[in-house]
Structures are given as structure tokens and as C-alpha cells.
Amino acid sequence: MNFQPSPSDAISVSFSREPVTVRLGETVLVETDAAIILHEPGHPDRHYFPRIDVKMGFLKPSEKSTVCPHKGTASYFDIEAKGIHRTNAAWSYPAAKLGVAEIGGYIAFYDDPDISIS
Secondary structure, eight states, X not given: OOOOOOHHHHOEEEEXXXXXXXXXXXXXXXXESOOXXXXXXXXXXXXXXXXXXXXXXXXXXXXXXXXXXXXXXXXXXXXXXXXXEEEEEEEEBTTOOGGGGGGBTOEEEOOBTTEEEO
């Protein structure tokens, strides 16, 4: 019998070695030295940010939630900053599954022309 890893076994995390800033337009949403990078086969690498470093005043919880069999249930946020509004543009796994527990409670942002991560 050959062992075949499940897709969740292939998901990994690493820690950013550089400071990271997230902006919506010109508004800084995040500045952190503690970003986590999620590496998931078939998806671009994604930064997750500690909530303590996210300017939560710009994020409002939305009604949307989704379930990933590998990461858990995601809660979404709308973002509003200086007249720019994005619906469900950020998300978090409040109780991430064991294989990716490091991202639990951290916040990620969708790719968007007005959202820059540098």
C-alpha cells in the first residue's frame, strides 16, 4: 500500500523575513514584522497578518463565510478607506485546522488592483 499525502499535507507555512506593509490605495492597513506566508499547491503564496498589526478600524465583518476542508471556516471582512470600498476583500480563519494552526486568527487580503502588499 502506497501512502499518498492529502492536499492538506502539502500546505506549509513560513515566516516572512522582511517587514510587510498592506495598503488600500494610499491608506496603510497593515505594517508588520510578523507576517506568515501560506504555501498551498495550486494557489499563489498568501501573506497572513497578525490581527494586532491590522488597523481593524478599516475592516468591518461581513456576512460571508466559507469552509475549506484543509484550513477550516473563514470569516470575511469588507474594507473601507478614504472613499475606496472593497466587499469581502479580507478573511481570517479564527480556528484554523491543525495542519495550518499558525494562521489561526491572522488576516489575509485578496488580490486587488487597489490593495498593495510590499
